[in-house]
Amino acid sequence: MITDIGRRLAQLPLDPRLGRMILQADAEGCVREVLVLAAALSIPDPRERPADREEAARQKHARFADEHSDFVSYLNLWRYLGEQRKALSEAPFDACAARSSCTTCESASGRT
Numbered sequence: 001m002i003t004d005i006g007r008r009l010a011q012l013p014l015d016p017r018l019g020r021m022i023l024q025a026d027a028e029g030c031v032r033e034v035l036v037l038a039a040a041l042s043i044p045d046p047r048e049r050p051a052d053r054e055e056a057a058r059q060k061h062a063r064f065a066d067e068h069s070d071f072v073s074y075l076n077l078w079r080y081l082g083e084q085r086k087a088l089s090e091a092p093f094d095a096c097a098a099r100s101s102c103t104t105c106e107s108a109s110g111r112t
Helices: 004-010 016-028 031-041 051-064 070-087 090-099 103-109
Strands: none
Touching (some): 031 070
C-alpha cells in the first residue's frame, strides 16, 4: 500500500529524498527556500572554482558565506542572483555572471 506522501513523491520528477524535502517544506511554509537548497543539492557544487581563478573566486564568494551554514550561503547567492537579474537587462546580467567566477552564475545566465 502506498501512502499519500508516496503518491505525491511519485508525481515529482526528481530524487525522492529531494522530493520529500520539498513536500515537508510545503507543510512547513518554506517551499521557496527549500527549492533553492534542493536545486543546489541536485547539481555539482556551484562553488567549485577554476584552478587558475581560485583566489579571485574565493574573494567574490566570501560575501555570500555564512559562518554557520553552507545552505544559508546558497540562499545568499541565490538571492543575489535574483536581485541582479531584476536590476540588469540580459546582457549586463550575463556580464555580471561572467565576472563572478562562479558556475552557478554562469548557469543562471544560460551560458553553460
